[in-house]
Amino acid sequence: MGGDCAHGSRPVIRTILVTALLFGAFGAVLGADPNLPKPDAQWSLLPNEPGLRNHGVVLTDGGAAFDGRGAYLEVSQAPKLGKGDFTLAVWVRADDGNSSADILSQYDSKRKRGFLLSLKSNAVTTSQSNRRHLHFGIDNDHASKWTDRGRPGNAVLAFSLTVHDGYMYAGTCEPGPNESGRVYRSNGDGRWESCGAPDKSNAVTALAVFEGKLYAATGKYRLAGSALPESTNTHLGGCVFRYEGGGKWTDCGRLPNVEAVGGLAVFRGKLYASSLYKPPGFFRYEGGTSWTALPTPSGKRVEALAVYRDHLYASGYDEGHVYRFDGEKWTDLGRLGENTQTYSFAIYEGKLHVGTWPSGRVYRFEEPNRWIDVGRLGNELEVMGMVVHNGRLLAGTLPLAEIYQYDGNSKWTRLTQLDTTPDVRYRRAWTAAEYRGEVYYTTLPSGRIWSFAAGANAMWDTEFPAGWHHVVASRCGNQLCLFVDGKRVAASPFDSSRFDLASEQRWRIGAGPNETFRGMMRDLRVFQRALNVDEIASLVKATRRD
Incomplete structure (x- = not known):
């Protein structure tokens, strides 16, 4: 019988051989790429996609459209991750929502375990600290020690931080009689290079990136507000400047009746500024040195500025309220408890959070x-810089310059005290930014800057470009990598043995611990191994739609 089977199978074998030869010939003619990897899971994100739970996403022939207002997709069955390598690949078109947005996540906030692929746009106290920075993070409830990143110049406080074109920039308050507030930059090595003093006032109070350029706002900071001796520098600020490189600053105008700028933010393609002190002021930049003065809510000051779900939100120092601006008018959103000041914003799990005094x-x-009151930070009096870092909501405080982590259910855990200067009434952990996969915090009165990492992170410290782009995030041995359009843009070493990502949490497309995504995605693929450079290039080429 065996002989009969062998004999009877010869025509089939001939057919298989001929088919294989023909397929090989056609493959050569069509240019089939032998490097094109086969995914372990794949979702086109087109209409009638099986295996997804849809929470308000519109599936079109061009891809999945996310509104940035709570819509996301949930994967019914996804690959199981653990200690091994994996690769995520997806085409992304990110609209300009001005707040951090999750592209893909599997994250357990209680266990602090999982992965995040996000675009980070943080507004922290007075500054826009990150703008569309691609981030890939993993965690298994692991945290680094805090690292002292030095003191820029003679700062008593780095008033403002922002990340721009691969550098961390810090605007300082330097109150001495022959000193001025300056802007410094660092590549993360603890050394701070001066980019010059925009004017003669004692502080650079706010930083933002607008139309691809770094903008700095100035002020005469009243140090008595931090229970320190007043500055002997009497020069007023209230001006905004654009950095041209090489220590050169272009004057973009003075805000009328403004002693110190309170905040900078980009909203609907325009740059806005507020006044730190009375009289209240709120302004829109019109180009050159021209600013348009706009009304403030009931004549009250607006201070910190942050964009959330297509509106501009402002904190207030006059009565503990929060205000919302729609481009024309303000809405008063009420007072927060018995507080007299609102200080800072963060968007966590799709909700706006506000710190108070x-x-x-x-x-x-x-x-x-x-x-909704979500708890007090120890015995502290004021909540300042807040930021969501690799899934964790962090906040800095006064009077002890402590850092707290939110653990849910109104519980906050103290992580550290950053400033231990003796014989002072107030110490501040003032503002924050994410850079090279770490979160940086500034302090008063020591003027030092500290950094810390939750889990392991890779981050592209350059603004994510407009239009469609192919994004790859890879865990490869002891390294996390990010690729955009086939080019590696970030890589970060880590101890892989610490990170077991096994979790029963569902994968979410367009949602996670930050804000929901705004824009479009298509062709999501998951590989349970690390792709090499040639495979990534083949994947980009094979899935591109020109």
């Missing part, structure tokens, strides 16, 4: 105008 509490915003 003097209760030292954080509140979560629930539409249309309800505020």
Whole structure:
């Protein structure tokens, strides 16, 4: 019988051989790429896609459209991750939503375990600290020690931080009689290179990136507000400058009746600024040295500025309220508890969070105008710089310059005290930014800057470009890598043995611990191994739509 089977199978064998030869010939003619990898899971993100739970996403022939207002997709069955390598690949078109947005995630906030692929746009206290920076992070409840990153110049405080074109920039308050607030930059090695003093005032109070350029705002900071001796520098600020490189600053105009700028933010393609001190002021940049003065809510000051779901939100120092601007008018969203000042914003798990004085509490915003108390940070009085770093909501405080981590259910865990200067009333952990996969915090009165990493992170410290781009995030041995359009843009070493990502959490497309995504995605592929450079290049070429 065996002979019969062998004999009877000869025509089949001939057919297989002929088919294989023909396929090989056609493959050669069509240019089939032998490097094109086969995914372990794949979703086209087109209409009638099976295996997804849809929470408000519009599936079109061009891809999945996300509104940035809560819509996301949930994967019913996804590959299991653990200690091994893996690769994520997806085409992304990110609209300019001005807040951090998750592209893909599997993250357990209670266990602090999983992965995140995100675009980070942070607004922290007075500054726009990150703008569309691609981030890939993994975690298994691991955290680094805090690292002292030095003191820029003679700063008593780095008032402002922002990341631009691969560098961290810091704007300082230097109150001495022959000193001025300056801008410094660093590549993360603890050394700070001076980029010059925009004017003669004692502080650079805010930084932002607008139309691809770095902008700095100045002020005469009243140090008595931090219970320190007043500056002997009497020069007023209230001006905005654009950095041209090489220590050169272009004057972009003075804001009328403004002693110190309170905040900078980009909203709907325009640059806005606020006044730190009275009289209240709110302004829109019109180019050159021209600014348009706009109304403030009921004549009250607006301070820190942050964009959330296509509106501009402002904190207030006059009555503990939060205000919302729609491009024309303000809406008062009410007072937060018995507080007299609101200080800072962060968007965590799709919700706006606000820090306050003097209760030292954080509140979560629930539409249309309800505020939920999510707890006090130890015995602190003021909540300043807040940022979501690799899935964790962090906050800095006064009077002890402590850093706290939110653990849910109104519980905050103290991580460290950053400034231990003796014989002072107030110490501040003031503002923050993410850079090279770490979060940086500034302090008063020591003027030093500290960094810390939750989990392991790779970050592209350059603004993510407009239009469609292919994004790859890879865990490869002891390295995390990011690729954009086939080019490696970031790589970060880590101890792989510490990171077991096994989790029962569902994968979410367009959602995670930050804000929901705004824009479009298509052709999501997952590989349970690390792709090499040639395979990534083949994947980009094979899936591109020109």
